[in-house]
Amino acid sequence: MKTLDQYRVGEVERFGSYKMTREEVIDFASRFDPQPFHLDDLAAAANPIFGRLSASGWHTTSATMRMLVDHARRHEGFSMGSPGVDEIRWVIPTYPGDTLSLETETLEARQSRSRPEIGFVRQRVTTFNQHGEVVMAMISTIVVPASKA
């Protein structure tokens, strides 16, 4: 597992590829976000923000998480969990057929005051579509070991 001292503030990584299929867009929305503009082409066309069928924002965050987890598995290993995220912004819609990718930037890495054996790493996570447009951005905090056990 990557430890606190191995994170470098300012470090940027780009990785990931996640295809948002029409089938998964509708399946996710049916389960968790059954608003008409995520389920039905005509209803989406009538919505002034979306214009056409688009993925639930929570589907975009979930796809982003999958890319983060796959990257961790191939590289530093998993974190110990997350206490939360800040400033999720769904900048433009994700549409069926889009292929998403990520950029992460380490903003802060600090040891816990109350539990010195762990640390908190804050990262800006930016999600792009295949046109290089930002579809989503958020600031994520993860818990990591302060040093090798």
Next chain:
Amino acid sequence: MKTLDQYRVGEVERFGSYKMTREEVIDFASRFDPQPFHLDDLAAAANPIFGRLSASGWHTTSATMRMLVDHARRHEGFSMGSPGVDEIRWVIPTYPGDTLSLETETLEARQSRSRPEIGFVRQRVTTFNQHGEVVMAMISTIVVPASKA
């Protein structure tokens, strides 16, 4: 659709019931958050934060969204979408078998300066388990019509 002038700052509502089944916890984690502590009982027991198999935080947010959407459908109707959320806090884990419910509090309701036909409503959304414990909290912003068309 509920319009901007129908929101009251300070208004609190409690609603929703969402059962987190073990099957759905593992299915969601397999797709979007395949970290061992969301998939495997032994790996979860070894994690000092979780202790036992727990749901992905993104599953808890998605279940929360489902309760918000079901409530909107039964009452005021759907919003026009969301530009983002702030301060998601996964306070304690959600475990298989938990039944979640919600409280919403309207924090702010303001007309858009650039597009006066729409408004933004900020709400604190708090997710509870069946013991009345807060499992998650976030601040959500939705877009609504400024007034009836």
